[in-house]
Amino acid sequence: MITSLSIKNYALIEKLTIDFSKGFSTITGETGAGKSIILGALGMVLGKRADLTSLKNKEEKCIIEAHFEISKYNLLSFFESNDLDYEPETIIRREILPSGKSRAFINDSPVNLQELQELSLFLIDIHSQQQTQELSDQNVQFDIIDAIASNKESILDYQVLLKTYKSDKAKLNSLLKRQSEARQEQEYNTFLLDELVTAQLKSGEQETLEANFEQLNNVEIIKESIDKSLAIANDEQIGVLNNLKEIKISLQKIAPFSTEYHSLLERITSLTIEFNDISDEMNRCSEKLINDPEQLDLISQKLQVIFNLQKKHQVNTVDELLEIQINLENSVLELGNIEEEIKALIQSTEQKTVTLDAISAIIHSNRLESIPVLSQKLIAILETLGMPNVRFKIELNETSTYFQNGKDELQFLFSANKGTDFGLLKKVASGGEMSRIMLAVKAILAQYSKLPTLIFDEIDTGVSGEIAIRMGEIMKEMSHEMQIFAITHLPQIAAKGNAHFKVFKSTDGENTQSELKLLNGQERVAEIAQMLSGTVVSESALNHAKALLN
Incomplete structure (x- = not known):
């Protein structure tokens, strides 16, 4: 207090x-x-x-x-x-x-x-005139019934479970939507994936294929150029190798006379060795050169496949195509994962609905038991407040919907006089009647509230x-x-x-x-007398005030 x-x-x-x-x-x-x-x-x-x-x-x-x-x-x-x-x-x-x-x-x-x-x-509960009007609100009416029904703990358990149920339900709906969208795209994605898998792409192979294509496509020009180079290098009379040998022999004669000449000899010797290697390499290249139209056609086809895929997917490299392939594989796998998640969530929500139904059934049963108690107590109090013919019809209907406080719908109907039909509080109760009903409600709740x-x-x-x-x-x-x-x-x-x-x-x-x-005793008498008669306090008002206080 x-x-x-x-x-x-x-x-x-x-x-x-x-x-x-x-x-x-x-x-x-x-x-x-x-x-x-x-x-x-x-x-x-x-x-x-x-x-x-x-x-x-x-x-x-x-x-x-x-x-x-x-x-x-x-x-x-x-x-x-x-x-x-x-x-x-x-x-x-x-x-x-x-x-x-x-x-x-x-x-x-x-x-x-x-x-x-x-x-x-x-x-503290501060009851205002506005709260009296709220008595017509269904949530307030539920609060009254649930207080008498001792439903507080059950409703708290229900609300905690309902929150997780709604969360699971939202996830499930989102996954079902994603699954639907994924299924619509799956056929096309599978087709795209099959194209990429069939192409057997490898990182860096486009550059190798293009180089091989250029070589096979120009094999005759290449062979002609290499053979001509070999002829120039190896001709017995005027070949480069023969001339290098002659230069080397001449420099060997003068190398002892000067370090400068000796340096020239070393350089020509290195050059001769390098040129011999070049000549040998050109020989090997010449021997490898084969005019293979069939291989050229295969390479051309593979490159065309790559170019077509790059154009379709709007990319420039094989690596980018391989990344797309991975994404498509993940997309196909994701559909399988979504189905597993959906299965788990369906099972979870089904279990939660069983528990929610069980708790809401307890809440509903407690409410049904408390409604006659509430009606009887309200009528007993309101009869003493000048409403001898007051009646209440409190209808509770169980639904399939999960509301925030259970699965019930409530109608709180009221009749103040004999011969009048029941109606909703806000439509048929006067201001004075609403005040008396609210006081009766608060008096009843005081017995259950701490x-x-x-x-x-x-x-x-x-x-x-x-x-x-x-x-x-x-x-x-x-x-x-x-x-x-x-x-x-x-x-x-x-x-x-x-x-x-x-x-x-x-x-x-x-x-x-x-x-x-x-106020003390005398001040209180004067205040109540003034409330009775106004500014000018009469003797009768003072006597009336004393009578009220006594």
Whole structure:
């Protein structure tokens, strides 16, 4: 429960510190006095986003601090999982700096807003008029039924499994699409692959084939040129080899006379040896030269195959064709791998559907058992709130669809009077009826919830008189199990509180600020009398106020 709230430099509040007690507390005040500011400050400390408009004095920081007694609420695991110091009296603080930045602390440890919001879910439920309208929302209706059905753990297990099921299903659909596309391309890819495999391509062979083709295609010219060169080299009279020998003999005669002549002899000797090698090589080349039209035709055909493949695949080298061949082989293999993955995912999703169906069946069964309980409790409370003929028809239908909270569809039908047909809440329930139904729902949920504190923000909209008195009594009954606050305009409800706070504005020169005050006995009588009669408080209003308080 919240034990105190301190606010500094927030909206119209300059500085405020107020202590709260357990039980039922009521908060009253004129419209615009600042009740929404108090709620806004509390929302800030529970993780609502802030901005500079929250600052009363733009040059000073805003500080909002709330103390909570949490020893009875099994929150140690939350503090441990978030690496926070656990204290039975936990302090939450928000600071908004003039720069617009904000900071949050739990027991003086800095935290982010998400952590603050997670903790707040265990501490306070602030019920607004908007939430009353949300009662018509199917998700809210499911939350009510599931709270009574104790479905929380089952739904958490279901949601964890559903997430992995949807992930597997998405992967499966993606693979099936890829498989379909791959199959459409497979025939053509297989044809392309067969062409490349049949060609038996080898890296570097194009250059070798082109060289062999040039040689075989020009064998006669080559042979003629080599034979002519050999003739020039080996002619007995004027051949190059013979002339080199003659030069060598001449230089041998003068080599002893000078190192220069000796050097010339060495060079001509080397040249003679090199030329002999050249001549021998030309002989070997000449002997190898064969006019082979059949081989030339084979090489020409292979080159044509390569050129055609290069043109088809828009590449320039055999290496690029070999890379394409590898990619096509992988593509064909990939289809086989996809089929294996698809098989595994189908098996996985089928197993998950069996488990999802089993969990959702438990959820459905628990809901069916809780629906009569909810209807009976709602009717019992609403009869005391001036709705003696109220009826509910809560229809639960199991479907084949996996929703976020099970496989059920829900219709929450309502009839307020005898002889009227059932209809959807949002269509047939008035504002006052919706307020009473919401209070009844909160009163029932309080029996199942471990939440420490519940704040009602004008849940009494559309009611008055004896109904308001009974609403106040119900909230007081709820306060035996949890801390209850009611922001109200009705004296009948205000009188039921164990403690009564008043929000009011005060003016000091040009400065206006909102204040919150705990009323004593006499102040409380005066406040309730004023709520009954207006600005001019009559004796009868004072007597009526005392009667309400008694």
